[in-house]
Amino acid sequence: MGEQQLGNLAFLFPGQGAQAVGMLADAHAAFPEIGTTFQEASDALGYDVWDLVVSGPAEQLSLTEKTQPIILTASVALYRAWCANGGARPSVVAGHSLGEFSALVAAESLAFDDAVKLVRQRGQAMQLAVPVGVGAMAAILGVPDEDVVAVCTRISDGAAHHVSAVNFNSPGQVVIAGHAAAVEEAIAALKEAGAKRAMPLPVSAPFHTPLMRPAGEVLEQALSEIAVDDPIVPVVSNVNAELQTDGTVIKRLLVEQIASPVLWTQCVQTMLDQGCDRFIECGPGKVLSGLVKRVSKAVSVASIEAPDALKGAIE
Missing domain, CATH: 3.40.366.10 (Malonyl-Coenzyme A Acyl Carrier Protein, domain 2)
Incomplete structure (x- = not known):
């Protein structure tokens, strides 16, 4: 040392x-x-x-x-x-x-x-x-953290359709993860909410989710x-x-x-x-x-x- x-x-x-x-x-x-x-x-x-x-x-x-x-x-x-x-x-x-x-x-x-x-x-x-293909992650840029959380909360519906904000990386840069269909739905909603970018990440599991x-x-x-x-x-x-x-x-x-x-x-x-x-x-x-x-x-x-x-x- x-x-x-x-x-x-x-x-x-x-x-x-x-x-x-x-x-x-x-x-x-x-x-x-x-x-x-x-x-x-x-x-x-x-x-x-x-x-x-x-x-x-x-x-x-x-x-x-x-x-x-x-x-x-x-x-x-x-x-x-x-x-x-x-x-x-x-x-x-x-x-x-x-x-x-x-x-x-x-x-x-x-x-x-x-x-x-x-x-x-x-x-x-x-x-x-989580079996390959069931989960997904996406990076969201240009939306306030609390708005990302709100969209994910609105879209999540029980144990089979979950998405949440999982990496608060820097102001205006949040990663979301969950079931693939729920992540897809959140990407569309966040683009509507003004996200500069909302892009799927090349990972095989929804890390840092329940x-x-x-x-x-x-x-x-x-x-x-x-x-x-x-x-x-x-x-x-x-x-x-x-x-x-x-x-x-x-x-x-x-x-x-x-x-x-x-x-x-x-x-x-x-x-x-x-x-x-x-x-x-x-x-x-x-x-x-x-x-x-x-x-x-x-x-x-x-x-x-x-x-x-x-x-x-x-x-």
């Missing part, structure tokens, strides 16, 4: 969708921590995780049970490279959905080999909770056999956007998270309220960097996937 402790540095860890064949190739060549972390993941999971990243195919990489451990591994690998090169320890960490597990590894709340097996189970359970409760039960059982320690820095929970420092509470919230909306805008606001003005996105892609900038233009944001970017952010 870097010894320097800064009160204003927040680390953010991305979720599913950030994966790409060939990601982290430059970082792998530059930092030995990348290779050793991927080897640890391969040992834990029983297949060559780095080979899947390098060679693909993209369809394999996009299977939820493969995607989740791969993004977690990539994020933790970059965090280890950051620390090994003298990077400051963050004062707070947060992750988007799956990314919350990466954040907990960085905060020393979850052991890495436990986490990588856990998210594989989480991915399998999420895929099995339809995911069976997956929550699987995760709860898996977590009952794993230690979740008190983190060394606070972790912001997706479920309530509050700072968490108690391992027992974190364990409960990880189960709730599967079937609860991701309150990402509020998570970022919580970090801003804590005085954070420097944000590092630690993992593949730059999605979270863009979302932070939509919440506050006054902060500095850096993504450290590329070696030069990581070194530059440390300096």
